[in-house]
Amino acid sequence: MKQFKHIIVALFLACLFLWACSKKELPEPPGATYSKHGDTLSHRNGQVCLTCHIPGGTATISFVVAGSVFQSDKSTPSVNGTLSFWSDQGGTGMLYATLEVDGKGNFYTTSSILPAQGVYPQILGTSGDVKTMPIMTPNGNCNSCHGVTDPPIWVN
Structure with a gap:
């Protein structure tokens, strides 16, 4: 009977661990603004x-x-994808948040979703295509590099 209790406790702890490490959703504090699949409110794609x-x-x-x-042509907006922010390279480690790409190919949020140490962004296109940024970025001003000094963010 004692062994059965240990098994139950171990299973409970395993479930708790899996729940704690599961996908985190974008925080929705009061008044937060963020992009959503299909929305067409954004503008100036690429700027x-x-x-x-x-x-x-x-x-x-x-x-x-x-x-x-x-x-992939780097000029046609890729709409309705999903951007994920990871602690480690290649879409591994802790998932800090996800952000939907809108119907115009833009993503944005007023919510502080990035940890101070930086993240490894990953984009998932509607085709299932995935692109991962190979280096950590400390900020969310993505178009300040992508499309200026680095190639635009792209995914099919």
Whole structure:
């Protein structure tokens, strides 16, 4: 009987561990704004979003993470994908958050979803195609590099 109790406790702890390590959803604090599949409210695909969407900028909303995703031709928007933010390379480790790409190929949020140490972003296209950033990024101003000094973010 004592061994049975140990097995039950071990199973409970294993379930608790799996639940704690499962996918985390984007936090939804009151007033948070973020992109959603199919939405067409965004604009200026490919431009540096945080030029305007910062405190004191010309836009009324300040983003913490923002950018654009294209198809393999690097000019056609890749819509309705999902961006994931991981602690380790290749879509491994802890999943900090996910963010949906909207119907215009843009993603954005006003929510502080990135840890201070940085993340490894990964994009999943609607075709099932996956692209992973090979280096850690410490910020969410994605289009400040992608499409400027680095190739645009793309996935089919």
